[in-house]
Amino acid sequence: MSKKLLSGNEALARGAWEAGVEVAAAYPGTPSTEILENLARYKEIYSEWSSNEKVALDVAIGAAYAGKRAMATMKHVGLNVASESLFYASYTGINAGLVIITADDPGLHSSQNEQDNRHYAKFAKVPMLEPSDSQEAKDMVGTCLELSEKFDTPVLLRTTTRTSHAKSIVALDERKVLPKRAYEKNPPKYVMIPGYAKRRHPVVEERLLKLAEYAETSPFNKMEIGDSRLGIVASGPSYQYAKEVFPKSSFLKLGMVWPLPKKLIADFASKVKRLIVIEELDPFFEENIRILGINAEGKNIFPLVDEFSPEVVRKAAHAVGLVDAPPIERAFDKGALPMRPPVLCAGCGHRDVFWVLRKLKVTVNSDIGCYALGVMPPLTATDTIGCMGASIGVAAGMRRGDLEGPNVAVIGDSTFFHAGMPALANAIYNQTAFTTIVVDNRTTGMTGHQGNPSSGMTLHRDMHPEVDIAQVVRGMGIEEVATVESRDLDEFEVAVKKAIKSNKPAVVIAKTPCVFVTSHPREAYKIVEEDCNGCTMCFRIGCPAISKSDVMDEQHNRPKALIDPVACVGCGLCYDVCARQAILEGALKQEAVLTTHVA
């Protein structure tokens, strides 16, 4: 048996392969994306990027109904999108095993909220497992599928950023090949009309009781009895941090986080003098243990918000005297350091769009993707961002709310297909007059340049027919459709103004090809030092290739601009905005441009 250092996400993919998964579907989302990217390497498994998480889960459910082990993966908020499917699948149960991986993001490394998806297990009445390292991640996929088949239920597997993106040593096994389970037509089980669903509900409740019995003996729930003065209940990365801070205490490590093993918890509580729960985000264990009539502490000591770390746990524990040693504070006066917030890449086409929208002083209802960075200074063009697809619905609502002045929805190509289309259909249906700008960069950028229906590139990088956004919106009934190269600022501005003026539901498709997918036709631009007077105009586009030069403009006593010839990819926005023609265009590139070279 060989061993390998794997990230949690790599281990989950390996676990799915070993456990005989045959169909897997996902929509990319940090920190879950690499699960399917790694799974795609196993040719025995059919895997796909679906257009959104709900579709991905439906695909996985269908495959499980048909008789093959299946998996759907998503980030935490993806399960919000897929939740309706989770709830019906809880009622129908499955045929072959189904595991649903939700990767939560405490600390919001790349998310719009920090939600604790353990609640979904209780809410949808399905079991949930949570690994605390890569070995458990790999092993638990197999266990989830076994439980799924044994108890006829979808099974949730929850990770967080620190499990998904942490690496640890994993022992590898071979792939199990399972015979396909025959699909048998059974409408009372698989058709959730009220009459049938009503009969499924008691089945679900009974199943939960049996699962709770099973939880008592799950090998992933284990007591580690040490010093009996303090007993700690923990799961996932919190368990690992707690082990660092309380190496000698007693632990109840819960690998199965729902349903809870009541007898095991009571037994553990009886063995220790003081029971505390160390859990990131919500007091999920704490509340459910208290419901059992067992006195547990938790959020009175440890934070309710943000990601944990060993020092977060130590600091909170030290504050109430649970540990003697405080965290090591290394205080030295380094002053305020410049931050490095994520910025639009040099040459990113979204920059053109927000430059123009800011100039037009329209209200911008934006969406989830790289273009969310349009809110960051210096562009600061964006008014609202909520969740995938919210831009168009919120824009319609602001219109109906009699917003003063025009507003536009801004949505990416992938997000448009994810959740934008229903909202656009609604705008057409109700004839709400506002403009939707689809920023079509031909890729799902923020999560690492995955394909989507617009680009036609699949998870396996096969090129399928592109779903043409202009045709789609025309087909839906938009009469005012313009497709423009937004790199031409004037053309784009004219198109947006015309769309707004039409006083109809209108769509402008701004072609903003991602610099990771295509390249600009010119080499790096250059500042003409003698012509630059440091006016700061080009600083205001927020391009990471432009910085302040050490050379000062004597007359105004301010630094001139400098373009980093390596970082500049030759888009030319700085050239367009420079009022003094102090920027030299890059030479035209020799090689063909607009060739796909996806990273």
Next chain:
Amino acid sequence: MTLTANFLLAGVGGQGTLLASDIVADVGMRLGADVKKSEVHGMSQRGGAVTSHVRWGAQVASPLCEKGAVDYFVAQEMLESLRWMEFLKPGGTLLLSVQQIIPTSTVYGNDQYPADERVISLVKQAAGKVLMIDAKKIAEGLGNARVANSVLLGALSAQMEMTAEAWLEVIVARVPQKHVELNRKAFYVGREGNWII
């Protein structure tokens, strides 16, 4: 022999922080240590700060190092060395790559990138030992800026008083075939130089 050490690697998206930390983790595993590694990526391609924690030990629980508990801090960029300095333990070793990557916030705003002298004086206060290496320039001199991390890893291997073998085996396995020789050269430049300031 039990190998126990905490490492922090910090840089800016695009500097190869994650690959360098993968190499450190692999070396530990190859030598028989339990190893854990944690990093945050997702938006790093867009010029963000990137950090990666690596821990070697008999049995490692947390994949994250605690502040004040890092033995070896490899900073690939001047500003980032200051940003994460409190992770280094008192008496710990800092390997500082002399490179500035200017954040956009200093361009459109009033943020000031700290002067090299200030960074150096602060890190010297906080670290037990500081190695200052112009890794990028050395790498460019060797013919490819991308081997800068091998220079740093070579210096790290020497500081840890380890033989070169395990490190080179891992580097060879991790870098493209055509760059193996250059990386080996870079590793030895780092390993054999005297960088302590």
